[in-house]
Amino acid sequence: GQNIDQPTEMTATEGAIVQINCTYQTSGFNGLFWYQQHAGEAPTFLSYNVLDGLEEKGRFSSFLSRSKGYSYLLLKELQMKDSASYLCAVRDRGNDYKLSFGAGTTVTVRA
Amino acid sequence: DTEVTQTPKHLVMGMTNKKSLKCEQHMGHRAMYWYKQKAKKPPELMFVYSYEKLSINESVPSRFSPECPNSSLLNLHLHALQPEDSALYLCASSRAGTGGVNTQYFGPGTRLLVL
Numbered sequence: 001g002q003n004i005d006q007p008t009e010m011t012a013t014e015g016a017i018v019q020i021n022c023t024y025q026t027s028g029f030n031g032l033f034w035y036q037q038h039a040g041e042a043p044t045f046l047s048y049n050v051l052d053g054l055e056e057k058g059r060f061s062s063f064l065s066r067s068k069g070y071s072y073l074l075l076k077e078l079q080m081k082d083s084a085s086y087l088c089a090v091r092d093r094g095n096d097y098k099l100s101f102g103a104g105t106t107v108t109v110r111a
Numbered sequence: 112d113t114e115v116t117q118t119p120k121h122l123v124m125g126m127t128n129k130k131s132l133k134c135e136q137h138m139g140h141r142a143m144y145w146y147k148q149k150a151k152k153p154p155e156l157m158f159v160y161s162y163e164k165l166s167i168n169e170s171v172p173s174r175f176s177p178e179c180p181n182s183s184l185l186n187l188h189l190h191a192l193q194p195e196d197s198a199l200y201l202c203a204s205s206r207a208g209t210g211g212v213n214t215q216y217f218g219p220g221t222r223l224l225v226l
Contacts, residue, residue, distance in 0.1 A: 033214065042201055042217040043154065050212075085151055096209050097142055097167060101153035 004102035006088050011108045012078055018056060020073045020086050020105045028093030034062050034073045035087040039106070046073070075107070083109045113151060114138075115218035117202050123224045127193060132221045134185040134202030141207035142166075143185040145177060148199045160185060161207050192225045199223075 003025040005035040024032070025097055026096040031050040035043035047055055049064035049071060088102040115136045124130050134143065142161045146154035159167035160179040174187040174196075185202055199222050203215040 031212070035217075040199075045214050045216060048212055048214060061131045063181075095167075096211075096213050097144070097159045097161065097205075098156060099215065104151075104153055 004088055004090055004100055006086075006105045007017040008103070009106045009108070014070060014078055014080060014109055014111050016078050018075045018078060018107060020075070020088075020107070022071045022073070022088035022102055024069050024071075024088070024102075026069070026090055026092055028064055029069075029090065030093040030096070031091040032062075032064055032071050033089040033091070033099065034060075034071075035089065037085045037087060037094075046086075078109045080109050080111070083107060095102045115202055115204055115216055117200075117218040117221050119221055120219065121222050121224075123180075123226065124189065124192065128192075129188070131188045131189065132187040132200055132223075134187075134204075134218055135183055136204040136216075136218075137183055138204060138216070139182075140204035140216075141182055142205045142213070143183070144203040144205075145175075145187050146201040146203065146217075147196075148201055148220070154201055158187075167173060183188075190209055192223075194199075194225050197223055197225045 005023045034046040037043040047062035054063045060108045064071045085104040085106050087104045089099040118133045144159050145157040148154045157171045158177040163179045174191050178186040199220045201220045202218040205213045205215045
């Protein structure tokens with residue numbers, strides 16, 4: 001099984017940077033996903049990491065260190081619309097269909 | 112196009128009712144999923160269909176019955192539900208098979224209230 005930890009809540013100011021950490025323990029790692037979910041809406045895919053390093057997509061970047069069981073999602077130039085829950089999800093080797101989700105980090109962006 | 116559609120958006124049903132949730136995708140994905148999500152909790156996997164065959168059933172009560180009539184459609188039949196089954200039900204789809212990224216794309220969900 002998986003044990004995935006993320007902070008519950010984070011608050012930041014518009015225009016600032018926020019880093020959401022995710023740590024995991026798995027018997028066989030096979031990829032980590034980040035999703036954004038606005039209240040009452042579906043999760044939307046943000047990024048995928050399977051190898052160590054940084055993946056950049058516009059204002060969002062995601063980093064992975066497999067040896068440390070650690071990932072982070074970096075949100076730059078925060079906008080009010082970035083206020084949402086951010087879910088870290090880990091896939092285990094041996095089952096490509098099963099994602100284990102963290103509890104999610106609620107980010108609130110203040111003016 | 113990464114769109115997964117779900118109907119209805121909202122559903123209120125009594126404990127003796129029978130209803131169905133529907134999900135559709137036209138991305139050519141051969142894996143489709145049902146998740147249940149309670150407020151302020153992460154999605155919980157219920158079922159996975161791979162190439163139209165049930166691949167995973169996460170010990171879901173039999174009052175939830177999935178069906179995959181073809182590669183684009185996924186249904187969830189509901190019967191004799193309990194109030195605690197009230198939740199957001201999310202459908203997702205992805206490519207199937209091993210070795211790929213197989214990102215799951217979610218539909219907007221059906222918000223279900225059981226009275």
